[in-house]
Amino acid sequence: SQQGEEDPQALSIQEGENATMNCSYKTSINNLQWYRQNSGRGLVHLILIRSNEREKHSGRLRVTLDTSKKSSSLLITASRAADTASYFCAPAGGANSKLTFGKGITLSVRP
Template identity: 85%
Template sequence: SQQGEEDPQALSIQEGENATMNCSYKTSINNLQWYRQNSGRGLVHLILIRSNEREKHSGRLRVTLDTSKKSSSLLITASRAADTASYFCATDRGSNYQLIWGAGTKLIIKP
């Protein structure tokens, strides 16, 4: 069953603009992860945020977590063409090894 659900399903913005993607989940979690997948490639880990954290930064990436709303957001600032990819959230749903994945947001950065 799908735990995380990303929205929007697709997002197209101009280079230089900020991109925001959201992830909602249904059950309590210990942590939430965001991954990027370029076309035809495997997934690359971006950020892990734990349930007791509200915000994390990594370069141009900012992730927030609101456990009361069971939602997370990924913000990419000053987007670049190379950010074009699909972005997935994954939650642990209380398991220490199994991740449950959303269907992803497809992000297109127009030059």
């Protein structure tokens, strides 16, 4: 299936540390998107990486994509307590198609 599977399921780090989250999928994709969800703001789009891209940056976020391994990673540098949330990867089979989310990664950043 196209569904993203995130790893680890839960991650707890100290403020200031880096957080690395991984995602694997099984079929070919057009793009892969990462989202964050917390109770205060709902589901928020973080970054989109297309299948012909290998790495993308946005502020403290760095996303990589390896289509040969069908995997992606999200790195959050210099984490903050406000980064505490659930993170989802969502592969998309087409340019404007439905997203298939995994169960997500629960990130806790301790002050």
